[in-house]
Amino acid sequence: MDIAEVILSDHHEQRRLFALLDEMHDCRPEELDAVWNRLRILLEVHAKAEEELFYPALLDLGRGAGGKDSAGDETTDAIHDHNEIRDAVAEVTGHASGTAQWWAAVAKTNEVNGDHMAEEEREGLADFRQHAPLDLRHRLGLAFSIFESAHASGIKARDVSPAEYVDKNQ
Template sequence: MDITEIILNDHHEQRRMFGILEQVSPDNTEALGSVWKRLRILLEVHAAAEEKLFYPRLLKLQQDLIARESPDEETEDAVHDHNEIRDAIAGVEGEAVGSVEWLRAVAEVNKVNGDHMAEEERQGLTDFRRHVDLEERHAMAVAFAAFEAEHAGGIHAHDVDPQQYLRENG
């Protein structure tokens, strides 16, 4: 077990669930609402787990020789991305399930989340595989999985100030 694999598996599940939402008829509001609720929880808990367990360690890494950004910049950008995802999720919550506005809001969450995942997979996860040994990645994976299991019913999501986060975790 490896923290980078756990995160990638979560990303795969997020993509899968967005795909399900795209295939359900807008008239099937019960199914849409149920899948969205599960996806919203997954997105929010995943972000909180990364902010608690993954990004503090990423901040401690030295910059990779081919990286364009330092770990500080990567982490600040990732926390900012999480805020964009949280804000997009909030935009879904005010719309009627299955409505055109709701579908557009879900599509916006998919877009900002997809952008974040792609960047994280290219940068932070690569840095981790290159610079953090498997034993530590395993221990982090166990903690990450436990955090997600503990919060499987959801969390109270809130935006995080990226600069304050860096000061507290850097």
């Protein structure tokens, strides 16, 4: 288990579930809810696992990649993105499944999440792969997978102050 591979695998699953929703416009609300709830939980738990396990290690070892000057810049941006994703998820939850407003909120969530994943893959993950020893990547990958399994039914999503997060974890 390499944490970079675990995170990339989650990103693939998130993209797959958004693509599945794209094909479900004629489905019943309860069918939409089944897929959305699975995706919502994945997004929430994945973000929290990154905040608990990945970003502290990135702040410790990273040097900046993909146009960012430092691991602090990468992490600040990523935490900001997580808050945007949480807000977008909350917007979806505020609408009846299958309505035009629900679909618009799902599309917005897909957009902000897609932007975040792309940035993270070329910045934080690239930086971490370049600077973290394999044994640490393995230990964090196991811990990340265990965290996700322990929270498979979901967590309470809470926004995090990017500046306070970086100050606390640097």
